[in-house]
Structure formats: C-alpha cells, structure tokens
Amino acid sequence: MLRKSIFFGLLFLAATFQLQAQGCVAIRHFSSCVGNSLENNLLNKGDFQIGTNYRYFKSFRHFRGTEEEPDRLSNNTEVINHSHSWDFFATYAISNRLFTSLTIPTVINTRSSLYEHGREERNTTYSRGLADIRFGFGYWLFDLEKYPNGNLALGLGVKLPTGDFNASDIFYNVGPEGEPQTRPVDQSIQPGDGGFGLTLDFQLYQKLANNLFSYASGFYLINPRETNGTRTFRETLSPILQNEAIMAVPDQYSARVGVSYTISPTISASLGGRFDCVPVKDFIGGNEGFRRPGNVLSVDPGLSYMKSNFTVNLNVPFAVRRDRPQSITDRQTEELTGEPRNGDAAFSDYVVNLGISYRFSNNKIKLNPELKNTFNREESK
Known part of the structure; x- marks a missing residue:
C-alpha cells in the first residue's frame, strides 16, 4: 500500500482545524474573521473555497466562579439556552500565501427561564436572523513548497455590527399589573453585539511524524465600543443592579492546540484542548455595562472526511472546567x-x-521536483 505524503497529511489536518466558541451563556457565538481552516494554505492563486459551519449547544449548568450550583437543576430554576448557528463562508486565494475570507453568520436561539418572567412560571424567548458579518485577510509566512512540514499564518479582520443587538420578545408577568411586556431578549441570545470589532488571529501546524501533525490556532476579538444602548431590565429585578441596566460590548478570544492523525486516504482524527473566554476587562475601551465574563476549558476530539475537494468535519468539545469570574x-x-x-x-x-x-x-498544489521525488521514494518503499 502506498504511503501517504505530507501533502495528504496537510489536507486531513485542514479538515479538523475549525475554531468555534464553546457554548455557554457567557460566551456568545463567534469565529475567526479570516477563515478557520488550514485548508486555506492549500489554495493556489485564484482558487476559491465555500462552505458552512453549523454549531449547536444547550447551556443549563450554572456556575458561580468555578463552583457549580446543582440546586438550580433540582429546584427547576435553571436558565436553559438552545443555540443554533450557521456560518456561511467563502475564501479566495489572492496568491499562494495571501488569502481573504468572508463569513456571513445566522442564528436561531431560544432561552427558557423563570426569573425573567416574574419568577412565577417558565416561559421562552426567541431570537433569530443575521449575526455580525466578518471579513479579513490572512498570510502564510512561509512558502508551502519550501516548508512542507510546518507553517504559520497571521490574520487581520473586521467584525461589522450587522446583527440585531436589540432583538425583542414577549416577557410575561413583568408589567405594572403583571401583564406581559415586549423587551429586549437576554444578551446571550442577541444575534449581534452592536459594535465594530477588530480580530487578530493565527494558525500554526508542524509535522511530528508520518501522518501525525500538531496544530495550534487562536483569535482575539477587540470590541472598542463600551455599551450598545440596549436595555437589560436587570435593574427591575433589584435596585442594586442599576449598573447593569445597559448591555456591554465585550471582547472575546479563543485558542486551540492538539494533534491530528491520518487514519486512511479519506479519514483523519484529531485530539486537543481549547480555551474560550469573555474577559472581565476589554483590551481597548471602557468596561461599564452588563456582561457575563466567563471561560471554558475543553477536551476537543474531532473526525474528518475528505474526498477530492469535498470536506466534512465534526468536532465535539467537552467542557472540563467552567468559570464565571466576578465582573x-x-x-x-x-x-x-x-x-x-x-x-x-x-x-x-x-x-x-x-x-x-x-x-x-483546476490544479492541485504544485510541488517542486525535488519534493515530488522525495514523496515518490517514500511511497515506493
């Protein structure tokens, strides 16, 4: 059986290299502005790639700091979020190393709670529609033909406030006489955050052995805007929450590291760790307004299938540590x-x-003759 070359190793590693925020009330849906796949380094000048990434989670376990509050479940007072999101993206190779990417995200969210509906009965609020569009550029620092065993890409992108950050629904038992009122939904299920953002990101891979690669990636979203003017109505729950009456526009960041192994000509598997975070303080700008800072450490297994130019990948990160720090x-x-x-x-x-x-x-990656001979020698062994 022919040995697989480094070229195929990179193809399979590309399929596992997705960055999506871990699901929780604190951490909203977001991904890198310049495309989240190592497959970008396999595009020749003029090549074009399209695709979609779907994400789902159900958040329901309450944490204060790193301590879980299991009584919320036993008392049926937990808040339950169901989040569905689709990122539709297109990536174009300006050159063999420079690429640009456009991501159009859409969301469908539900939130079930007691405390937002007068604490008398559980009701559900909804949000759906276009989220915040992202656009950016990325650049691989090293020529793939000369450095097939490892590479590093740096990216710069922008986030546009295209998503609704004042999406509203009906809340029950909250009016002066207990009547329902239309109010903005919770910050965690708002499609947008209302701010122009700047994203810095990186992607890195390195060959460790035949069919085995290590990878790392990450992004940081800088949101300079402090608050977006959307009312939370938290001050109606208690006078001490007056400082949380308006929603903040927080930063967010994420990082992944792990290894990917080629199992067969069409299948690869990966295993790593990831860390997702909404920080207590922003990198630029003020920190007033309501936010739920939080971070999640997860074990991140993945499986990928690639046939010709078609790729399917599945990642299911499992949380091992959750923290809601003091805001x-x-x-x-x-x-x-x-x-x-x-x-x-x-x-x-x-x-x-x-x-x-x-x-x-129309063409596969062009390898120089010396590399082709090297691969041919390996495959003939």
Whole structure:
C-alpha cells in the first residue's frame, strides 16, 4: 500500500482545524474573521473555497466562579439556552500565501427561564436572523513548497455590527399589573453585539511524524465600543443592579492546540484542548455595562472526511472546567453594599461543530521536483 505524503497529511489536518466558541451563556457565538481552516494554505492563486459551519449547544449548568450550583437543576430554576448557528463562508486565494475570507453568520436561539418572567412560571424567548458579518485577510509566512512540514499564518479582520443587538420578545408577568411586556431578549441570545470589532488571529501546524501533525490556532476579538444602548431590565429585578441596566460590548478570544492523525486516504482524527473566554476587562475601551465574563476549558476530539475537494468535519468539545469570574459591575456592587457579589452563568456540557466545504480548483498544489521525488521514494518503499 502506498504511503501517504505530507501533502495528504496537510489536507486531513485542514479538515479538523475549525475554531468555534464553546457554548455557554457567557460566551456568545463567534469565529475567526479570516477563515478557520488550514485548508486555506492549500489554495493556489485564484482558487476559491465555500462552505458552512453549523454549531449547536444547550447551556443549563450554572456556575458561580468555578463552583457549580446543582440546586438550580433540582429546584427547576435553571436558565436553559438552545443555540443554533450557521456560518456561511467563502475564501479566495489572492496568491499562494495571501488569502481573504468572508463569513456571513445566522442564528436561531431560544432561552427558557423563570426569573425573567416574574419568577412565577417558565416561559421562552426567541431570537433569530443575521449575526455580525466578518471579513479579513490572512498570510502564510512561509512558502508551502519550501516548508512542507510546518507553517504559520497571521490574520487581520473586521467584525461589522450587522446583527440585531436589540432583538425583542414577549416577557410575561413583568408589567405594572403583571401583564406581559415586549423587551429586549437576554444578551446571550442577541444575534449581534452592536459594535465594530477588530480580530487578530493565527494558525500554526508542524509535522511530528508520518501522518501525525500538531496544530495550534487562536483569535482575539477587540470590541472598542463600551455599551450598545440596549436595555437589560436587570435593574427591575433589584435596585442594586442599576449598573447593569445597559448591555456591554465585550471582547472575546479563543485558542486551540492538539494533534491530528491520518487514519486512511479519506479519514483523519484529531485530539486537543481549547480555551474560550469573555474577559472581565476589554483590551481597548471602557468596561461599564452588563456582561457575563466567563471561560471554558475543553477536551476537543474531532473526525474528518475528505474526498477530492469535498470536506466534512465534526468536532465535539467537552467542557472540563467552567468559570464565571466576578465582573466589573459585581465589584462595584460589592463595594457599594459591603456584601460579596459574584453573578452566575449557565454553561453547556458539550458543543457540536459540523463543517462542510468545497474547494474550486483546476490544479492541485504544485510541488517542486525535488519534493515530488522525495514523496515518490517514500511511497515506493
């Protein structure tokens, strides 16, 4: 049986190299602006790639700090979010190393709770539609033909406030006489955040052995806008929550590291770790307004199938550590009242990430003759 070349190893590694935010109330759906696949480095000048990434999670486990609050489940007071999101993306190779990518995200979200409906009965609010569009450029630092065993790409992108950040629905038992009112839905299920953002990202891979590669990737979303003007109505729950009456526009970042192994000419598997976070403080701008800072550490297994230019990949990260740290508004309230204050957030156990893509290309990657001879010698052994 012919040995697989480095070229095929890179193809399979590409299929597992997706970045999606781990699901929880604190951390909203987001992905890199310049495309999340190592397959970008396999595009020749003029090649074009399209695809979609689907993500689903159910958040319901409440954490305050790193401590879970199991009584929320036993008392039936937990908040339950169901999140469905689709990223439709297109990537174009300007040259063999420079590429550009456009991502158009859409979402369908539901949120079931007691406390938002007068604490008398459980009801559900909904949001759906276009989220925040992302556009960016990426550049591979090394020539793939000269450095087939490892490479590093850096990217720069922008996030546009195209998603609705004031999506509203009906809330029950909250009016002056207990009547229903139309209000903005919770920050966690708003399709957009209302801010122009800047994204910095990287993608890295390195061959370790035949059919075995290591990978790493990450992005940081800089959101300079402090608040977006959307009312939370949290101040109606308690006077001490007046400082949380308006939604913030928080930063967000994510990172992955792991290994990928080629099992067969069409199948590969990966295993790694990932860390997703909404920080307490932004990199640029103020930190007022309501946000739920949070972070998730996950084990991230994946499986990929690639046939010709068609790729399907599945990643299901499982959370192993969840943390909802004290926010700026928590600290302000604690200083004002003299009482400890740390809000909570609901997290998921796992997230389903499914990606499908197709590459339009008339030619495969052009390897120099010396590399071709090397591969031919390996395959003939």
